[in-house]
Amino acid sequence: MPDTLLISTEALQGLLDALIAKGYQPVGPRLERGAIVYETLSAASDLPRGYLDEQGGGHYRLSKADPSSPETAGIFRYAVGPQSWKGFLFPSRQSLWRARRTETGFAFEPETDDAPAYAFLGARPCELAAMRIQDRVFQEGPYVDRGYAERRARAFVVAVNCTRAGGTCFCASMGTGPRAEDGFDLCLTELLDADDHAFLVEIGSASGRALMELVRHRTATPEEIERGRRAITDAAEQMGRRMPPDAAAILASNPEHPRWDQVAQRCLSCANCTLVCPTCFCSRVEDTTSLDGVEAARHRQWDSCFTLDFSYIHGGPVRRETAARYRHWITHKLSTWHAQFGTSGCTGCGRCITWCPVGIDITEEVAAIQATERAEPLGDE
Amino acid sequence: MTQAAPGLAWNPMIADAMLPARYRVDAIRRELTGVFTLALVPVDGGDALTFAPGQYNMLYQFGVGEVPISLSGDPACPRPLVHTIRAVGTVTNALQHLASGHMVGLRGPFGTHWPAEAAQGADLVIMAGGIGLAPLRPLIYQVLANRKRYGAVCIFYGARTPDEILYRDELEQWRSRFDLTVEVTVDRAGPDWLGRVGVVTRLLAAKGFSPPDTIACLCGPEIMMRYAVLALRDQGVGPERIYVSLERNMQCGLGFCGHCQFGASFVCRDGPVFRFDGIAKRFDIREI
Ligand SMILES: Cc1cc2nc3c(=O)[nH]c(=O)nc-3n(C[C@H](O)[C@H](O)[C@H](O)COP(=O)(O)OP(=O)(O)OC[C@H]3O[C@@H](n4cnc5c(N)ncnc54)[C@H](O)[C@@H]3O)c2cc1C
Numbered sequence: 072m073p074d075t076l077l078i079s080t081e082a083l084q085g086l087l088d089a090l091i092a093k094g095y096q097p098v099g100p101r102l103e104r105g106a107i108v109y110e111t112l113s114a115a116s117d118l119p120r121g122y123l124d125e126q127g128g129g130h131y132r133l134s135k136a137d138p139s140s141p142e143t144a145g146i147f148r149y150a151v152g153p154q155s156w157k158g159f160l161f162p163s164r165q166s167l168w169r170a171r172r173t174e175t176g177f178a179f180e181p182e183t184d185d186a187p188a189y190a191f192l193g194a195r196p197c198e199l200a201a202m203r204i205q206d207r208v209f210q211e212g213p214y215v216d217r218g219y220a221e222r223r224a225r226a227f228v229v230a231v232n233c234t235r236a237g238g239t240c241f242c243a244s245m246g247t248g249p250r251a252e253d254g255f256d257l258c259l260t261e262l263l264d265a266d267d268h269a270f271l272v273e274i275g276s277a278s279g280r281a282l283m284e285l286v287r288h289r290t291a292t293p294e295e296i297e298r299g300r301r302a303i304t305d306a307a308e309q310m311g312r313r314m315p316p317d318a319a320a321i322l323a324s325n326p327e328h329p330r331w332d333q334v335a336q337r338c339l340s341c342a343n344c345t346l347v348c349p350t351c352f353c354s355r356v357e358d359t360t361s362l363d364g365v366e367a368a369r370h371r372q373w374d375s376c377f378t379l380d381f382s383y384i385h386g387g388p389v390r391r392e393t394a395a396r397y398r399h400w401i402t403h404k405l406s407t408w409h410a411q412f413g414t415s416g417c418t419g420c421g422r423c424i425t426w427c428p429v430g431i432d433i434t435e436e437v438a439a440i441q442a443t444e445r446a447e448p449l450g451d452e
Numbered sequence: 453m454t455q456a457a458p459g460l461a462w463n464p465m466i467a468d469a470m471l472p473a474r475y476r477v478d479a480i481r482r483e484l485t486g487v488f489t490l491a492l493v494p495v496d497g498g499d500a501l502t503f504a505p506g507q508y509n510m511l512y513q514f515g516v517g518e519v520p521i522s523l524s525g526d527p528a529c530p531r532p533l534v535h536t537i538r539a540v541g542t543v544t545n546a547l548q549h550l551a552s553g554h555m556v557g558l559r560g561p562f563g564t565h566w567p568a569e570a571a572q573g574a575d576l577v578i579m580a581g582g583i584g585l586a587p588l589r590p591l592i593y594q595v596l597a598n599r600k601r602y603g604a605v606c607i608f609y610g611a612r613t614p615d616e617i618l619y620r621d622e623l624e625q626w627r628s629r630f631d632l633t634v635e636v637t638v639d640r641a642g643p644d645w646l647g648r649v650g651v652v653t654r655l656l657a658a659k660g661f662s663p664p665d666t667i668a669c670l671c672g673p674e675i676m677m678r679y680a681v682l683a684l685r686d687q688g689v690g691p692e693r694i695y696v697s698l699e700r701n702m703q704c705g706l707g708f709c710g711h712c713q714f715g716a717s718f719v720c721r722d723g724p725v726f727r728f729d730g731i732a733k734r735f736d737i738r739e740i
């Protein structure tokens with residue numbers, strides 16, 4: 072089997088059938104409450120068709136494509152929505168264990184993870200990058216989060232290259248997209264014009280290859296491959312934002328910059344940016360007991376460094392000021408993440424810009440600090 | 453692919469790192485008002501837990517919650533595991549009501565340790581404020597057990613009032629030794645206190661150590677450590693010879709929950725003990 076195949080739009084159903092036959096639960100984009108979200112797919116017809124997104128700072132709108140344009144048949148012509156695959160690999164709320172009182176004290180009962188083997192259909196290049204970043208957090212450090220590692224190992228990834236950039240995307244400047252280089256089992260590129268609609272399929276793994284044995288396909292021609300390449304280049308050229316390449320050093324050198332107080336006057340400290348971010352990994356634990364005090368449980372749920380409680384220690388929170396919390400967030404994403412995990416914590420997906428109620432823009436904040444830099448770097452560290 | 457962290461009692465791929473082990477209270481000792489020491493023994497057997505001075509455990513009180521607490525006992529006798537706790541809030545108040553025979557959950561030991569080996573041959577300044585003496589006591593035990601390997605050893609301790617002097621009997625005992633300098637001060641006292649009054653950093657003037665050859669280990673409120681570092685540096689102790697133990701909110705101890713971040717460091721595993729030169733700049737940044 073060659074490495075790049077072509078399938079028809081109808082064969083997407085065959086792809087889903089093959090995934091289900093192999094025991095995966097397919098999850099992919101669906102239209103819910105006016106946004107693209109990731110949910111279980113039962114048929115290819117669940118995929119939104121003919122929708123285009125409009126994204127900007129604090130702005131998200133889906134619209135139906137003009138029925139006379141080829142876009143009306145498009146399936147993956149919108150960029151990422153508010154959710155990411157993080158919710159499947161690192162659930163927003165998870166039971167860690169239970170404990171039960173016994174005559175001599177109590178006994179722990181470990182939680183068993185009953186998550187299915189997911190097939191992620193429609194993971195964008197920036198989202199593959201986000202998964203690789205979270206891999207470093209949860210399974211490549213001194214400790215391994217077993218639940219994450221198991222769900223990740225079981226998952227099958229059907230990526231989709233981006234052929235149309237969203238309004239807040241800046242993945243090209245982060246080196247994470249709009250083309251997926253690796254980290255997938257299969258990768259689709261949508262070929263869409265007035266008289267043709269099909270998908271290129273790149274094979275990324277042995278299980279991807281095995282799956283394609285079950286799906287009607289033919290070898291892609293060099294012309295088709297070139298059309299796909301051009302469509303991805305178009306997306307790269309559409310991106311209006313870019314991250315300054317030395318963002319890590321700029322932030323490391325400017326912890327006392329006046330910009331922090333300025334951005335804090337706009338920031339509502341609402342935590343939206345951290346919850347939509349596909350790489351933010353912070354969590355808090357919650358201990359509870361049953362009413363009769365016989366059973367106890369511990370849950371872990373997503374948390375955000377924007378809350379006051381996040382840094383609470385006896386005597387009060389470490390980061391009281393919004394300025395300190397915003398500084399921590401952006402500095403973690405773009406600077407200290409490198410020291411912790413050997414990579415940026417930002418993929419350039421643009422979600423934090425789109426879903427910020429007041430439209431604070433991570434690229435603009437770095438550029439503003441860069442433009443008025445004055446401090447000397449933290450030389451001793 | 454992955455490796456157990458040094459000092460880890462269990463294999464993180466086999467044991468769930470978030471699942472505590474069961475321990476039983478062997479003894480509880482009331483130290484001061486609101487301060488108590490728990491001696492814990494494992495319920496389910498397994499390998500003896502070893503620890504290095506400065507490390508901590510996550511202690512779980514059934515249904516209430518889990519908190520980081522330093523080991524305060526002798527690392528040479530890790531059974532029972534000893535913790536000294538000040539009751540300040542929900543979990544620590546609940547722990548205070550434990551009695552001998554009760555059960556708790558325990559995960560650990562976690563974190564970095566005091567430079568007991570690196571300090572050999574050097575003079576040693578051990579400075580604590582309040583409950584901060586607890587995480588330093590294992591270091592004192594270890595140094596005393598190998599006393600000949602160290603130069604001058606000074607213990608400087610500050611408490612708010614005479615009634616809040618932790619491990620008072622032991623401090624007296626240590627003070628009576630000829631091979632230790634022990635100075636205790638309080639912030640305020642009534643007329644029957646014959647000792648020193650004033651901030652603990654002033655004790656550094658008492659000398660008894662040679663600054664260029666000194667390793668200093670500090671644990672206490674951050675404001676105390678800030679002044680202590682300034683005073684030590686003024687006297688000529690280099691930042692690479694000063695160690696501080698930091699406190700941050702901790703929910704996992706594993707580098708997963710993110711709460712303990714201090715600049716690029718996870719205090720839970722890159723700390724709590726830091727060599728000062730590595731954090732000097734960020735130590736001065738407000739609310740970092
Ligand atoms: C590495 C380390 C070692 C420590 N060693 C000791 C020790 O040996 N003896 C001792 O008495 N205390 C020690 N502490 C402080 C102790 O962990 C807190 O006093 C305790 O967490 C307070 O919890 P609480 O539920 O009683 O208080 P609450 O105020 O009700 O706290 C609610 C929650 O906030 C968090 N929190 C509150 N205060 C702190 C704090 N100071 N540090 C971290 N998280 C906090 C915890 O998650 C806690 O569950 C240590 C802290 C750290 C980080």
Ligand code: SF4
Nearest residue numbers: 348417418420421423
């Ligand atoms: S910081 Fe913003 S742009 Fe970067 S990965 Fe997170 S949500 Fe996306």
Ligand code: SF4
Nearest residue numbers: 351352353376403710
């Ligand atoms: S930016 Fe904040 S919420 Fe996100 S990983 Fe960093 S500390 Fe956690």
Ligand code: FES
Nearest residue numbers: 705707709710720
């Ligand atoms: S305590 Fe959770 S990351 Fe440090």
